[in-house]
Amino acid sequence: MHFPENLQYSESHEWVSFSEDKTALVGLTDYAQHELGDLVFVTLPEEGDGVTAGDPFGEVESVKAVSEVLSPVTGVVLEINVALQDSPASINESPYEAWFVRVGEITGKVRLMNASEYEAFVEGK
């Protein structure tokens, strides 16, 4: 399993990538997609929606079950990855390219881990 160094990770298995323009991309980790299995549907918020750190902002449905995706940050959705809705399988194939939302106006975040901390966290599960 692969956890890029340049990302940060939440305990609920989302990755977040902060950019210099003070926005953040959010997606699901390799561990999450592996546990969920083949994804068949994705529900995303709308641009302009507020998101709260630790609260669900979307859903993913696999052949096994529906799961909520929690936002690692508090802010406003600037952009959604519409392409995901047509190809949820891209989350399984390349989880770190398959971002869900870009969040701006960030005012808070959940406890985040770096790659090695997250790897240890996942191994402890």
Next chain:
Amino acid sequence: MKLLFEKSLPGSCGRYLPDSDVPEYALPEDALRKTPPALPELSETELSRHYSALSRRTYGVNCGFYPLGSCTMKYNPRINEELAALPGFTEVHPLQPEHTVSGCRAVLDLAEDALCRVTGMDAMSFQPAAGAHGEFTGLLLIRAYHRARGDFKRMKILVPDSAHGTNPASAAMAGFDVVNLPSREDGLVDLDALRRAAGEDTAGLMLTNPNTLGLFDTGIREIADIVHEAGGLLYYDGANLNAVLGVARPGDMGFDVVHLNLHKTFSTPHGGGGPGSGPVGCKEALRPYLPASRLAGAVSPESIGQVRAFHGNFLVVVRALAYLLSLGSDGLLEASETAVLNANYLLHRLSPKYKAAYSGRCMHEFVLTLEDLKSETGVSALDLAKALADRGIHPPTMYFPLIVHEALMLEPTETETKETLDEAADLFLELYKAAHDRPELLKNAPLNTPVRRPDEVAAARNPVLRYTPGEAAQE
């Protein structure tokens, strides 16, 4: 295998209707269809062979071991069918004068009385057609109860994370907000989390007891007190009632509303063989809100209305009553005791190799976690399930409950012999060894079933739900 449509021979037919001897009534021109419907044309022989062929490709409880957890796939005694086929039950119409159907009415009254005694409830409606329909109906009762008291702020239903997925879905359908309660390490309801969640916006709590992990929640009286003190009601999901017949009653545990699955606990046909029946029982305080189909007396003005036509799936109730009367109270107790014994025996046989999600004794079912097997061998719960199907056993419930990784949930039921349980256990242990020695055998399974591995992603994303003439069927 060809579809009926593909077997169709234009001009064939299997009708034996005499010529009409009543004057024909012409429908208005604009009500007539312009083209005939695309229906298959077959002789009765061909039609009969088609369904016989289909029946040979299915797997039912009459074919072999069917340990599908939480579904209680017990044997359906033939005497149920014999009684449900009596003309006095089949050749009736729900609108015929009541004095001509007193036998049918007696069936409903006897079944209501027996099931109220089994559950500790005061009244029951047979309208709901299945479990989830029963949940929805029960939740409407809870909503009606609060509203009748002018209590409109109770919009939250608490649901433990081990619950059947239908619980939160039914609550949402009934207009409630769902609050997910995390379970404790031992799989039971976290009383502290419940105390924090329960309040003046709580409409009720939905609970399965024993829960979907096969564990009896011993904190149930305290759970009931917390919910009742907050002003909420307790809903009992009857999916696992088979573990406690004659032993413990939801009504005594503190539940206010229950639904039963006659097609699980009370041995009526299940799955494709349905239809089901999900009667809803309640305590006296909720009686006025029950669906308005009851023959007895006038319909309560506070009733939530009808949730299905007339008396629900009446012939299913006949079958369940046949079961109740053949077993009697001693027999029901013995059924539950044997169901729990069988589950514990199977768990004991598997435990040298397979890891139970929760240690200790189980009730009528148990959950294995194949997480270790998967990390050691790459063989997943899905692969094992497919290998079991290949060897003539219906797979257990997979990947449920969601709080257990790589879950397999087994419920052998009381109607299996020790020999069947031993054969199944031997096969599980053989496949465990095969997973280590030759994992590809499991990963390539099944080889011998009518359908191999369906494309689950395509089935979810692009389901083909109807036959369109001219489109080639995909094998």
